[in-house]
Amino acid sequence: MEKTVFQYHHELNGLEVLQAQYKQQNFARHSHEGYTIGLIENGAQRFFRSGANHVAPASSIILVNADQVHNGQTATEQGWGYRAMYPTPGLFEGLTHDIGETQLGAPYFDQAVVFDPVLAKQMAQTFDLLATEKSTLAKQSALYQLLINLITRHNKRSFCLRGISRKPQLATALDYLRDYYFDNISLTQLAAIANMSPFHFIRQFKAETGMTPHAYQTQFRVNRAKQMLRSGLAINEVAVAVGFYDQSHFHRYFKKNMGLTPKQYSKAINENSNR
Secondary structure, rough: OEEEEEOOOOOOOOHHEEEEOOOOOOOEEEOOOOOOOOEEEEEEEEEEOOOOEEEEEOOOOEEOOOOEEEEEOOOOOOEEEEEOOOHHHHHHHHHHHHOOOOHOEEEEEEOOEOOOHHHHHHHHHHHHHHHHHOHHEEEEEEHHHHHHHHHHHHHEEOOOOOOOOOOHHHHHHHHHHHOOOOOOOOHHHHHOOOOOOOOHHHHHHHHOOOOOEEEEEEEEHHHHHHHHHHHHHHHHHHHHHOOOHHHHHHHHHHHHHHHHHHHHHHHHHHHHOOO
């Protein structure tokens, strides 16, 4: 049985938290604006990250850097269950500043799967607290302690936000795709902007970003849709505003990316706002 519980914590810099049990869910390659920090509770998850496939069994920790392309599916017949949070680079940068390590910036985690029983126990306790505690102070304290311990134990180097291409021609096309993400842009348009043939452009684009131009555009649309849903816009308005043909099209891509529907996401946001 597929089951998801989503939480949005406005008082924690807009932290998103997901608890899920999946058997058939198959996440296509995508990325998040925030980091993915997940604890596998049962079964095992198979996923792509950093150019390779990984398997995370029960009690292991999954680490995916912000804007890093990844996917996800079960590695067992029984599926997998996990809890995950998605802290932003800005939240991490604030923490490193607070502890006097400003030069670190946001962290970079080079390991996709971590086996750290001490940290895993702290993660489980933090997830439990975030799901039940009403005190903002208690939630902030637990989260910040967890993230500081994560940085201390597993950060490898300062993190440079991905997105600015090392190739100027691709950077121009990426900027155009972000600026006009709601338009029906063609491959020939993007290739012309980058001064490449369509064939060469699509190969270079995928090598640089890990996704096809269409997948990248869809990802950007979903991220913008989340922002609009958080601002209170209706789902049908958001679907049109970000460039999806209709609500069913929007629903399908949103769920494929997030693991929950736009309606479930909006409901969680509203419930948090009414507390």
